[in-house]
Amino acid sequence: MTTRPSTRRAARWLLAFAVVGGVLAWALHLLVAWAVVEVACSIGHRDVAGIPVRLFALLATVLPGVVAVAALAVAWRLRLRHLTEPEGRRERRARFLAELGLGLDALSCLMIVFGAVAVAVLAACG
Numbered sequence: 234m235t236t237r238p239s240t241r242r243a244a245r246w247l248l249a250f251a252v253v254g255g256v257l258a259w260a261l262h263l264l265v266a267w268a269v270v271e272v273a274c275s276i277g278h279r280d281v282a283g284i285p286v287r288l289f290a291l292l293a294t295v296l297p298g299v300v301a302v303a304a305l306a307v308a309w310r311l312r313l314r315h316l317t318e319p320e321g322r323r324e325r326r327a328r329f330l331a332e333l334g335l336g337l338d339a340l341s342c343l344m345i346v347f348g349a350v351a352v353a354v355l356a357a358c359g
Contacts, residue, residue: 243306244311248327254304255341261338262345264351266293294349301341303311308334 237356270290271283312331315324 246326247307248330249306251304252330252337253334254307255325255334255338257300258300258304259341259344261300262294262297262348265297266290266348269293286331290352294345294352296351298342298345301338301345304334305338305342308332308338 269281270286270293273279273286273289279286284292308331312328312335315328317332
């Protein structure tokens with residue numbers, strides 16, 4: 234059975250999202266939730282772009298968390314899909330990448346949760 238080129242292109246993008254989506258979300262979380270809040274607090278601001286620092290940190294944790302969970306779900310679905318397909322080089326590669334994405338996305342979700350706990354426990358701006 235052959236698939237249409239547009240379907241294969243969409244599958245490539247989904248596979249790429251499954252592999253790097255969680256890691257990019259975690260990096261965004263680290264950059265935004267920690268760096269921006271630290272800079273704002275160090276120069277004496279109690280808000281970031283008009284949003285209170287604590288609420289900004291919460292948003293900068295929840296939004297990347299949603300992206301990481303979505304990447305984890307996509308990786309899971311792709312892995313299940315490629316377990317039932319006939320063996321071939323393309324299917325083995327896709328299954329490997331889906332499993333790699335599962336591990337990376339699970340780690341990213343865990344690290345975002347740890348960051349959320351730290352944001353909840355530590356007082357924003359001292």
